[in-house]
Amino acid sequence: MAERHDAVDIIKTKRGGGTLADDQIDWVVDAYTRGVVADEQMSSLAMAILLRGMTREEISRWTAAMIATGERLDFSSLSRRTADKHSTGGVGDKITLPLAPLVAACGVAVPQLSGRGLGHTGGTLDKLEAIPGWRAALSNEEMMRQLEDVGAVICAAGSGLAPADKKLYALRDVTGTVEAIPLIASSIMSKKIAEGTGALVLDVKVGTGAFMKTEADARELARTMVDLGTDAGVVTTALLTDMSTPLGRACGNGLEVAESVEVLAGGGPADVVELTLALAREMLAGAGVTDVDPADALADGRAMDAWRRMIAAQGGDVDAPMPDAPHVEEVRAEADGVITRMDAMGVGVAAWRLGAGRARKEDPVQASAGVYLHRTLGEEVKAGDVIMTLHTETPERMPRGLAALADACDGAGTVEVTPGGSVERRLVIDRIA
Amino acid sequence: MAERHDAVDIIKTKRGGGTLADDQIDWVVDAYTRGVVADEQMSSLAMAILLRGMTREEISRWTAAMIATGERLDFSSLSRRTADKHSTGGVGDKITLPLAPLVAACGVAVPQLSGRGLGHTGGTLDKLEAIPGWRAALSNEEMMRQLEDVGAVICAAGSGLAPADKKLYALRDVTGTVEAIPLIASSIMSKKIAEGTGALVLDVKVGTGAFMKTEADARELARTMVDLGTDAGVVTTALLTDMSTPLGRACGNGLEVAESVEVLAGGGPADVVELTLALAREMLAGAGVTDVDPADALADGRAMDAWRRMIAAQGGDVDAPMPDAPHVEEVRAEADGVITRMDAMGVGVAAWRLGAGRARKEDPVQASAGVYLHRTLGEEVKAGDVIMTLHTETPERMPRGLAALADACDGAGTVEVTPGGSVERRLVIDRIA
Numbered sequence: 131m132a133e134r135h136d137a138v139d140i141i142k143t144k145r146g147g148g149t150l151a152d153d154q155i156d157w158v159v160d161a162y163t164r165g166v167v168a169d170e171q172m173s174s175l176a177m178a179i180l181l182r183g184m185t186r187e188e189i190s191r192w193t194a195a196m197i198a199t200g201e202r203l204d205f206s207s208l209s210r211r212t213a214d215k216h217s218t219g220g221v222g223d224k225i226t227l228p229l230a231p232l233v234a235a236c237g238v239a240v241p242q243l244s245g246r247g248l249g250h251t252g253g254t255l256d257k258l259e260a261i262p263g264w265r266a267a268l269s270n271e272e273m274m275r276q277l278e279d280v281g282a283v284i285c286a287a288g289s290g291l292a293p294a295d296k297k298l299y300a301l302r303d304v305t306g307t308v309e310a311i312p313l314i315a316s317s318i319m320s321k322k323i324a325e326g327t328g329a330l331v332l333d334v335k336v337g338t339g340a341f342m343k344t345e346a347d348a349r350e351l352a353r354t355m356v357d358l359g360t361d362a363g364v365v366t367t368a369l370l371t372d373m374s375t376p377l378g379r380a381c382g383n384g385l386e387v388a389e390s391v392e393v394l395a396g397g398g399p400a401d402v403v404e405l406t407l408a409l410a411r412e413m414l415a416g417a418g419v420t421d422v423d424p425a426d427a428l429a430d431g432r433a434m435d436a437w438r439r440m441i442a443a444q445g446g447d448v449d450a451p452m453p454d455a456p457h458v459e460e461v462r463a464e465a466d467g468v469i470t471r472m473d474a475m476g477v478g479v480a481a482w483r484l485g486a487g488r489a490r491k492e493d494p495v496q497a498s499a500g501v502y503l504h505r506t507l508g509e510e511v512k513a514g515d516v517i518m519t520l521h522t523e524t525p526e527r528m529p530r531g532l533a534a535l536a537d538a539c540d541g542a543g544t545v546e547v548t549p550g551g552s553v554e555r556r557l558v559i560d561r562i563a
Numbered sequence: 564m565a566e567r568h569d570a571v572d573i574i575k576t577k578r579g580g581g582t583l584a585d586d587q588i589d590w591v592v593d594a595y596t597r598g599v600v601a602d603e604q605m606s607s608l609a610m611a612i613l614l615r616g617m618t619r620e621e622i623s624r625w626t627a628a629m630i631a632t633g634e635r636l637d638f639s640s641l642s643r644r645t646a647d648k649h650s651t652g653g654v655g656d657k658i659t660l661p662l663a664p665l666v667a668a669c670g671v672a673v674p675q676l677s678g679r680g681l682g683h684t685g686g687t688l689d690k691l692e693a694i695p696g697w698r699a700a701l702s703n704e705e706m707m708r709q710l711e712d713v714g715a716v717i718c719a720a721g722s723g724l725a726p727a728d729k730k731l732y733a734l735r736d737v738t739g740t741v742e743a744i745p746l747i748a749s750s751i752m753s754k755k756i757a758e759g760t761g762a763l764v765l766d767v768k769v770g771t772g773a774f775m776k777t778e779a780d781a782r783e784l785a786r787t788m789v790d791l792g793t794d795a796g797v798v799t800t801a802l803l804t805d806m807s808t809p810l811g812r813a814c815g816n817g818l819e820v821a822e823s824v825e826v827l828a829g830g831g832p833a834d835v836v837e838l839t840l841a842l843a844r845e846m847l848a849g850a851g852v853t854d855v856d857p858a859d860a861l862a863d864g865r866a867m868d869a870w871r872r873m874i875a876a877q878g879g880d881v882d883a884p885m886p887d888a889p890h891v892e893e894v895r896a897e898a899d900g901v902i903t904r905m906d907a908m909g910v911g912v913a914a915w916r917l918g919a920g921r922a923r924k925e926d927p928v929q930a931s932a933g934v935y936l937h938r939t940l941g942e943e944v945k946a947g948d949v950i951m952t953l954h955t956e957t958p959e960r961m962p963r964g965l966a967a968l969a970d971a972c973d974g975a976g977t978v979e980v981t982p983g984g985s986v987e988r989r990l991v992i993d994r995i996a
Binding site for chain 2 (some may be wrong): 137138140141142145168169170171172173174175176177178180181182301304305306307
């Protein structure tokens with residue numbers, strides 16, 4: 131069959147700063163998925179999009195075209211409304227783990243299709259796989275049943291949702307075209323919209339450990355995604371949140387599961403609790419539930435109950451302790467003072483080097499590797515106090531983890547201790563609706 | 564062996580408007596030729612170059628890196644100096660045919676490695692192949708011998724010169740990245756510098772029938788190429804010349820050979836003679852020959868002698884008449900007046916549709932197809948006079964040729980006849996050295 135467009139015309143239009151027509155977008159996304167538009171054509175188009183931008187209408191259409199290459203889930207038969215969350219990725223960002231059962235405990239179903247980690251940011255599935263027996267792969271039927279029975283599911287996104295995105299993301303990764311806001315936004319939102327959630331809250335991270343280093347970029351990404359969700363009929367809001375410092379004290383798969391359980395038990399680090407509740411409120415409000423305070427569900431154990439059922443439903447041994455790493459090193463304070471910098475990127479790269487993360491998507495990760503912050507931003511230390519411990523299953527990784535800590539912040543190091551110092555952290559920077 | 568650079572870093576540098584280091588350029592061009600840098604990586608880099616530009620130093624280095632992927636010819640053993648010409652391509656541009664023997668007749672050797680036509684612009688090799696027996700493919704040894712014996716050779720560029728360029732050009736063609744001046748300039752100049760000519764004149768066309776539609780773009784391309792040649796030690800100048808109207812009266816392979824022979828016989832259209840002489844003077848001056856007037860060599864038959872020996876040396880039957888097309892249609896004037904427009908693109912596309920050109924490089928071309936302008940720009944016509952004839956070997960192409968004439972200039976048509984009109988044409992717009 132003759133193709134109804136020519137890739138070169140489309141590339142030239144965008145190259146010149148023009149606006150692509152709906153039909154051009156529909157065709158190029160579909161034809162790329164079919165292999166009619168070649169990788170080298172899509173990569174020059176992606177670069178043109180990165181440098182020339184896209185209008186709101188173009189991004190909405192591009193997202194719809196990506197969704198149209200695959201299946202859509204439909205939760206309309208559920209007895210409860212649905213809400214989901216997406217984080218743009220950070221260090222120590224285990225929020226999905228307490229959040230999904232918490233929101234379920236408040237009466238809204240959470241269908242969390244998650245991914246694995248890459249580079250210095252962890253992946254939710256990697257974290258949950260530290261739990262013995264837990265499995266990420268569910269069929270659509272299993273997912274639906276668990277949503278109805280338990281109210282929350284965290285599982286691997288099937289390959290059926292927006293296959294164009296999977297192909298395009300792999301291409302962008304090797305062609306220097308990842309950092310295009312229209313393409314980032316449509317990549318994330320195509321999967322979330324295809325997933326069929328009724329409400330969505332976006333946790334858009336800003337700071338050294340985030341994909342978006344500046345507030346302006348994060349704000350633009352958040353705005354673009356909220357618009358995309360809204361245009362597609364999903365009630366969407368975004369929180370801009372700080373990622374210059376790791377969330378909580380635990381960075382690493384099993385370490386983060388343990389910290390999440392602390393939060394579900396009513397304890398845990400204040401910042402993790404604060405962000406979990408803030409996101410839970412957004413999700414509940416998006417689903418139309420305004421008469422329930424999620425803080426109560428944390429305090430009275432309902433969230434913990436939902437967690438236990440959610441993990442057990444996917445084969446996880448909910449009472450198994452997290453594995454201890456066989457090799458642990460301590461990093462101690464050299465002077466008295468207040469920690470005025472705990473750099474998220476430094477900690478994230480260290481945890482990755484220790485074995486918690488992966489450089490390529492086929493690499494394995496270690497359940498017990500990571501970094502635990504005994505002291506973190508704004509806390510006082512005395513010389514000789516243990517600031518953090520490094521954990522790994524492979525001792526030859528230890529020097530690489532230590533080097534990553536030292537190399538951070540252009541060699542200034544991950545941690546700064548200032549005598550008599552003080553520091554203020556605004557965790558939730560803004561809300562975008 | 565570990566690669567010493569990463570393609571994504573290089574792409575991101577150019578994407579951000581940065582300057583590539585010499586070593587990055589050397590590596591990326593070489594690694595692309597070796598297949599280590601993938602097509603999809605080079606295409607996003609090409610788009611970034613197109614939109615972000617390159618410094619003079621980057622373009623020189625890129626050109627040198629392309630040359631380094633292949634062989635270089637060496638004419639230093641010749642008893643004469645060498646000079647070459649390159650045209651950016653036009654309609655009716657047969658100038659190489661009279662020019663090469665003319666310059667040879669004046670004592671400077673001309674090693675013309677030429678290409679074939681694509682789209683509406685003709686190719687020198689296609690034109691010469693209208694001569695029975697003539698062959699384009701010569702070994703390096705045959706080329707050297709002919710240069711020594713005859714002083715001029717027009718032949719196909721071997722695959723040994725700048726193979727990176729061949730691969731890159733094919734990629735740019737399908738990825739919307741042809742129109743990047745740094746890449747156009749380095750593509751042309753890598754082959755001309757590798758070819759080893761001592762002097763070079765560039766005929767940079769401007770106008771509807773040219774690749775560069777505006778004088779500003781043509782000027783930038785000319786400046787870039789002259790700088791590249793100069794930086795590589797080749798005496799390089801450029802003429803900006805008009806390509807809003809076809810050169811001469813003949814457009815089509817055999818038709819243009821016949822017109823070239825007229826010029827070599829001391830006749831022919833004034834514009835073809837003017838441009839041939841202007842370019843010959845540049846080539847001679849570039850080779851240091853300033854005491855010879857090429858007009859004399861045209862007038863006294865020495866250029867014709869060199870032509871006959873040049874064609875015969877490559878097997879061509881120099882006395883064979885050019886073939887007549889079996890199907891000819893006339894286009895007549897509808898009113899009295901002066902021809903105030905004879906659009907180069909209209910005529911070029913018509914000749915192509917009639918069979919003189921090709922859409923894909925593997926397509927054949929017809930020797931006798933084309934358009935002959937019995938009247939052209941600035942000439943008077945009376946209603947009913949034949950303005951042009953269309954020639955083809957395949958009658959079903961005739962309507963397509965006529966349609967191309969009518970469609971030109973956004974539907975206003977190729978030819979405009981204005982009662983009492985007048986028009987001035989500046990053939991050589993500027994000289995850039």
